[in-house]
Amino acid sequence: MALLLRTVARQGLCSSRLQFAVLYRHAVPMGTTAKEEMNKFWTKNTRLNRPVSPHVSIYKWSVPMMMSISHRGTGVALSSGISAFALAALVLPESYPYYLDLIHSMSFGPQFLAFSKFALAFPVAYHTFNGIRHLIWDLGKGFRIPEVYRSGYIVIALTVVTSIGLAAM
């Protein structure tokens, strides 16, 4: 049907002309939204307990795939951290300097402290740099596969360097 319409269009014939209306007179606008259709799909298939074809478990992992889910993972982790911090600020009785002094009094070794700073800085740096990569994609740039890999490696390199730099401060 679509092929027929396209061949007709290619020959420069206007398909809105009345005599061609006969070709698509049976097409009516959809009665349901995409959301409703998806809900119907999921309720029917979970009710029938149908198995889902393996997808993430069998597809070969690639660097862009891993970076994408890491972006989501770091985002959720950072958001949870901020929410935990805010809730602690509301619930805990003492002030922030008190708890910092408490940590200070535990006298952790300098390597442990440096590693902790690295562990805090790493997700922030990664999410920020990959976020910039996303914004560049939103501008429409860098979608070719070699470019995707190149920008990905740059993000990883920047993340490691920045995290080490921040941990050393």
Added chain:
Amino acid sequence: MLTQIYVMFFMQYFIPSTAVLLCNTHLSRGLVAYQKNRDVEPFRLTAGRIHAASSHSTVSSSRAASMHWTGERVLSIVLLMDYSIAAALTLHGHWGIGQVLTDYVYGDVKVKLAKAGVLLLSTTTFFGLCYFNYHDVGLCKAVAMLWQI
């Protein structure tokens, strides 16, 4: 005049060209004149005095006063930063978790519940961060202090 100063200082961070404006407008000249006057007037006042021992301390006290004034503006910007960061983080996180929900949660009831839960979490987070900014050291200072352990 003070509100103009606040606005100009604030705008510098959002529209870099206003930083140039701040350097060149009558406002900055007014600022310089304002400070110059504060330095000069004590001199004029002490010129008529018999003992001149206090002239040095009036200069240094007006220098301290102008530095205090600058410190107040810096603090205002930092407070602005604290609340802006709190707002930006919670909103970005709220929208982000919302996208995760849209990807993995199906069914009208479950979606509604999940979205309500996230809204509650985000509101509480924002309120908690603002509380921290007001009653405690503030976000920027908190990160600086944490890094100094």
